[in-house]
Structures are given as structure tokens and as C-alpha cells.
Amino acid sequence: MAASLGFVLVLLALAGAAHGHPPVAGSALSSRFYDASCPTAYDIVQSVIQNARVTDTRIPASLIRLHFHDCFVNVSTIFISNFGCDGSVLLDDDLPAIQSEKNVPANENSARGFPVVDDIKSALEKACPGIVSCADILALAAEISVELAGGPRWRVLLGRRDGTTTNIESANNLPNFFDPLDVLQKKFRDVNLDDTDLVALQGAHTFGKVHCEFTRQNCTRGQAEGTLENLDQITPKTFDNKYYDNILKGRAQLDSDQVMLSDPAAAMTTAPIVHRFAANQKDFFRNFAVSMIKMGNISPLTGKDGEIRKNCRRVNNEGY
Ligand code: HEM
Ligand SMILES: *[C@@H]1O[C@H](CO)[C@@H](O)[C@H](O)[C@H]1NC(C)=O
Numbered sequence: 001m002a003a004s005l006g007f008v009l010v011l012l013a014l015a016g017a018a019h020g021h022p023p024v025a026g027s028a029l030s031s032r033f034y035d036a037s038c039p040t041a042y043d044i045v046q047s048v049i050q051n052a053r054v055t056d057t058r059i060p061a062s063l064i065r066l067h068f069h070d071c072f073v074n075v076s077t078i079f080i081s082n083f084g085c086d087g088s089v090l091l092d093d094d095l096p097a098i099q100s101e102k103n104v105p106a107n108e109n110s111a112r113g114f115p116v117v118d119d120i121k122s123a124l125e126k127a128c129p130g131i132v133s134c135a136d137i138l139a140l141a142a143e144i145s146v147e148l149a150g151g152p153r154w155r156v157l158l159g160r161r162d163g164t165t166t167n168i169e170s171a172n173n174l175p176n177f178f179d180p181l182d183v184l185q186k187k188f189r190d191v192n193l194d195d196t197d198l199v200a201l202q203g204a205h206t207f208g209k210v211h212c213e214f215t216r217q218n219c220t221r222g223q224a225e226g227t228l229e230n231l232d233q234i235t236p237k238t239f240d241n242k243y244y245d246n247i248l249k250g251r252a253q254l255d256s257d258q259v260m261l262s263d264p265a266a267a268m269t270t271a272p273i274v275h276r277f278a279a280n281q282k283d284f285f286r287n288f289a290v291s292m293i294k295m296g297n298i299s300p301l302t303g304k305d306g307e308i309r310k311n312c313r314r315v316n317n318e319g320y
């Protein structure tokens with residue numbers, strides 16, 4: 001048993017190494033990638049999300065967060081390749097080969113929207129079987145979600161393929177609400193995102209929910225643990241720049257939001273950007289779109305690497 005497990009791991013390591021060249025950021029992605037092979041892709045994703053949000057208004061927020069948690073998990077070594085926006089966050093446990101990223105602290109009892117991704121995938125498989133990757137579903141869903149909530153639109157770059165591994169170590173290293181500003185900046189810089197990207201992308205906390213025990217108030221208004229609160233207490237469901245007003249008033253929910261203004265080092269780095277975006281929603285929208293495209297370009301698998309999963313929860317060839 002131990003010997004055969006070791007053999008499987010060696011095979012996996014070799015398979016990883018074969019595909020293990022560090023991909024160039026944004027290599028072959030294109031906004032027209034599915035124009036010929038699945039021209040209805042955008043409309044299909046949009047209509048599933050529109051239906052889902054009728055009963056669950058939080059779905060757009062939950063979906064954009066999945067794209068973030070997918071893209072930020074990136075480790076490449078000689079033996080293990082794990083790419084950025086590769087759909088890894090969607091894989092369920094299938095031990096020993098696949099240890100799901102859904103169980104790391106940043107995701108457990110927190111990341112959600114997976115059944116909606118399944119519905120999108122089924123609808124796409126019906127319309128154009130084997131064409132649209134799960135990683136691209138998350139990128140499309142993120143843009144559509146922002147747009148449906150009143151935010152900017154942008155041309156989503158497409159053509160990502162799905163990975164066949166997860167990376168728990170990297171998922172454990174996702175940005176955390178108790179990270180100080182310099183750690184947040186480093187985690188973003190490590191994936192080529194600068195201070196403007198950090199401030200713009202955290203602007204996604206303009207919608208969606210947070211467990212009260214993660215907030216700066218820490219359930220001190222007598223809420224039961226696990227109570228959900230709005231991330232943006234001014235306009236909780238609208239994608240706008242009110243999030244930055246919250247920060248200016250000292251009323252951001254997460255420490256990791258507030259530090260962009262309050263950290264001693266913020267004055268020279270992130271604080272002026274917070275002021276800018278609070279003062280000018282157009283400026284925020286423009287930068288948010290640019291930063292989303294940059295985030296979506298974190299080491300995608302392209303060309304013949306990876307695969308197009310049939311089911312976003314499982315790799316195609318499980319029975320090695
Ligand atoms: C700077 C690093 C970030 C940290 C530390 C962080 C942390 C968090 C935390 C703690 C929550 C609440 C989770 C819960 O209570 O279950 C949350 C929710 C959320 N985050 Fe972030 N986040 C960061 C960046 C981002 C980025 C870059 C995006 C998207 C572009 C994003 C989008 C969201 C959304 C939309 C929600 C609400 C999700 C829902 O209601 O299901 N966050 N984040
Ligand atoms: C909230 O309070 C609990 C219990 O006092 C503590 O363990 C936890 O670290 C606090 N969380 C935050 C985000 O401050």
C-alpha cells in the first residue's frame with residue numbers, strides 16, 4: 001500500500017514536471033477565445049447567475065471571491081506545478097491524489113457558490129461539450145457578477161485550461177484578514193500585483209458578507225458566533241465605491257481593509273489610493289477592471305497544458 005502510494009506520487013510528480021515550465025503571465029489569453037467554439041458562453045453564464053441570485057442575492061459576491069481564491073494559489077517547483085487561475089479551488093477531496101483547497105481556513109465554511117458553478121458547467125456542457133474550462137467559468141462569472149451588481153464591465157480574457165492538482169500549502173497562504181499591510185503587499189507583489197491592485201481589488205468588499213468573528217467588532221454587539229454581516233454597511237448589495245468611504249470613516253469590517261489607511265506605512269503607499277477611489281467612482285471602476293484582468297492573468301494554463309474538466313469538482317482521469 002505504502003509502496004503503491006509512493007509510486008502514484010512519483011507519477012504525479014513527473015506529470016507535474018512535464019508541464020512544469022513557469023507560464024508567462026497572460027500568455028495566450030484572448031477575449032475572443034470562445035467566439036467560434038462556444039459563442040453563447042457569456043450568455044449562458046450570465047443567465048445561470050441571474051437565476052441563482054433571485055433566491056440568493058449574495059451569489060455574485062461569492063462567485064468573484066472564488067476567482068480570487070483560485071488565481072492566488074500558485075506554486076511552481078521542479079516537482080509540483082500548480083498554476084494560478086486553473087480551477088483548483090473547485091476540486092473536491094479525492095484522496096490521496098486530490099486534497100481539496102475547500103478545507104483550508106480561508107475557504108472552509110466560507111467559500112461558497114459551488115452548486116452555481118456546477119449549474120453553469122452543466123449548461124455549458126450541453127451547449128458546447130468539452131470546450132469551456134472551469135477556470136474560465138470563474139473568470140466570466142466574476143465579471144458578470146460585478147456588472148449585475150452595478151459595477152464596471154470589462155472584456156474578460158479567456159482560454160485558461162483546468163489544472164489537475166491542488167496546492168494546500170499555497171491555499172493556506174492566501175491573504176488573511178489578520179495580515180498586516182506589509183504582508184498583504186508582499187502576497188500581492190508575489191503574483192505581480194501592486195499597491196493600486198491591492199486597493200482596487202479589496203474594493204470587491206463593496207458587496208457580500210462576513211462572519212462577525214472575523215470583523216474588527218468581533219461579534220461584540222451580542223451576535224451569536226457565525227452571524228453574517230454586510231461587508232459594506234452603506235450599500236451592501238451594490239458594487240460601488242462606498243467601501244472606501246467606510247475605510248475613511250474607520251468603519252471597514254476587516255482589519256485587512258482598514259490597514260490600507262491606518263497602517264503607519266500606508267501614508268506613503270495605499271492611503272492616497274483609498275482617498276482617490278473614495279472621491280471618484282469612475283477612477284475606481286477603471287482601475288478595478290484593469291486589476292481584475294491582471295489577477296485573471298496569474299499563471300494560467302494554456303494551449304495543450306491541463307485539460308477541460310467535464311465536472312468542475314473532479315479531474316477527468318481519476319483512476320490512475
Ligand atoms: C487583501 C486580501 C483579502 C483578504 C484578507 C480578504 C478577506 C476576506 C474575508 C475574511 C472575507 C469574509 C469571509 C467569511 O466571513 O466567510 C471576505 C469576503 C469576501 N471577499 Fe475578500 N479578502 C481579500 C481580498 C479580496 C479580493 C481580491 C476579492 C475579489 C476581487 C475579494 C472578494 C470578497 C467578496 C466578494 C467577499 C464576500 C463573499 C460572500 O459574501 O460570499 N476579497 N474576504
Ligand atoms: C475575537 O474574539 C475571540 C475571543 O475573545 C478571539 O479569540 C479572536 O482572536 C478575536 N478575533 C478577532 C478578529 O479579533
Ligand SMILES: CC(=O)N[C@H]1CO[C@H](CO)[C@@H](O)[C@@H]1O
Binds near residue numbers: 074173190
Ligand atoms: C505563494 C507563492 O508561492 N507565490 C509565488 C507565485 O509566483 C511568484 C512568481 O513566480 C512567486 O514569486 C511567488 O512566490
